[in-house]
Amino acid sequence: MAAAEKAAIREKAKEAFEASRRERTPFRDAMRQLLKNRAAVIGGVFVILVILMAIFADFIAPYHFAEVHFEDNYAVPSSKYLAGADYLGRDLLSRTIYGARVSLAVAFVASSVSLVIGLVIGMVSGYAGGRIDNFLMRLVDFLYGFPFLIFVILLQVYFKALSRRGSGIAFVGPLLDLNRRMGGMLFIFIAMGFLNWLQMARIARGQVLSYKQKEFVEAARMVGAGDARIIFRHLLPNVLGPCIVSETLAIPGYIFTEAFLSFIGLGVDAPTPSWGIMISEGYTGLRSYPHLIMAPAIALVLTVLAFNFLGDGLRDAFDPRLRGE
């Protein structure tokens, strides 16, 4: 047999092997399962649409969110203002479209922050074991009794007061500046990132513990892989799945918390629109102008609904035990 022929056969075998590997990794399986779930797909598509709406708000929204039309205050929905106008005559549809930015930004930043903190703590704890594990898990248990919403409220009051009065501490100045430029969002990110990481650390630790003893980790260690390589190449991919699923399921909670903070006046700064602020304004005028609350309320509910469908689908796809027959 010619060497070229042999090489071709080997190439083919390799290709077939690669193809079969591509066919059936747990991740691929999960994705296929996810795509079969109609509700999850619709939810996912809706989330993508909301993200696009938030990014391209400047092109989609008929008006700027802060554009005031005093002559049209409290206008009911019409062809000029599809969802009506608020007490300053600002177009509610436009404000709702821009409001998606706050909700989504909070959802993604808060979940990323808690994902990273949780992963680091959880993986270190599970991988190191022994005294470090004991200490870190004690810390997590310890913090579990903390009423985090209360601390988020306190933090927000603190940051709000700080940005009104300024601070004497040197490094805080630029932060305050950045926060102002972000419409008051920065400090919400910081406060909310701390909400969920305990849960995440527990999940990550559990995953590491269950994979640490598996043969593939042993094998990797035997061929001389260091700790860093084992953690990043072998453990992280297995730990990440459940953590991301859990974060997706937590996103509605972040969106609700931001809306609640805005509702009680501790959210983003005016005139940045957020659905929570708009709902709060609409609620105040509920008796005379019930249309004010419609657009932001519908947007909030639909977005959270979409995230819930997507999160449920992800969870079912990654956890085969929950699959219906």
Place this chain on the structure above:
Amino acid sequence: MTRYIIRRILWFIPVLFAIILATFVFVRAIPGGPFDFAGDKSLPPQVVANLEAKYHLNEPVWKQFGRYLYDLIVKQDLGPSYRYRGRTVNDIIRDALPISAQLGALALLLALLIGIPAGIIAALKQNTPLDYASTFVAILGVSIPNIVMGPLLIWIFALKLNWFPVARWGAQPPFFLGFLPTPTPDFWRHAVLPVVTLGTGLSASIARLTRASLLQTIREDYIRTARAKGLAERVVIVRHALKNSLIPVVTILGPMFAAVLTGTFTTEQIFGIPGLGKHFVTSVGNRDYPVVVGTTLLYSVFLVIANLMVDITYAWLDPRIRYD
């Protein structure tokens, strides 16, 4: 088990201490003080200084903290309110806590009464239209936040139909036994909208969890064994499957309790109910330090006790779980 419970209770001490310390120091670090304003006007500096001296606010924080701990532990005294002159934090809690507890308990009751049966029915009729309908309603229920549900209910049932009052709570202190409301028609009329607002989301998440958990349980081997023994389906479900499938439901009762607490924050805000959540939010704004620390402490006590109760119930429901 007893040793485990005792160890857990001892564990409360450092947790609660840390929470008090953190809140105590942090609330004082927030710019602005409790006596910056009296109504719209600001007070003369001399008056402010006198008030601060009266409440020992001119002392170093560690000294104030020591004094606070001493009063708390020795006299069970949470201190005076800086805003409501002549009222102590104990007074405020005595009046406000029962209202929050009534609201939260009714909402939780409603949630369990709707959520568990709905979840069971959905699981037993899996993949039928009934299942799809209840699953959809449940997922819709968890997607509607209190700040949307409350105004929606107010708009429909209070403003349009005029069936229920727009706001307020129908019971005032003093309460029977310190926390029970007088169940007058007026109390129930006021309670319906806030309780439904708070209870809907909770019942939806209980229903979802019950369904998922029961579905998992009825695939277990011991259920197959029970069926193979020829037991009636009803007995299999009630005696064998339900008890075990309620374990995950119990585990979220802890977070659920926390959700009720935070839910009362929003619901009290929307309906103008003078409960603890509303007091907390107002007192942070007013820099009413003792009220902030006192309410935070109270919430934390509830939270750690709830978590402990969940762990105990967990062991009771599943004999395989043993703490030592």
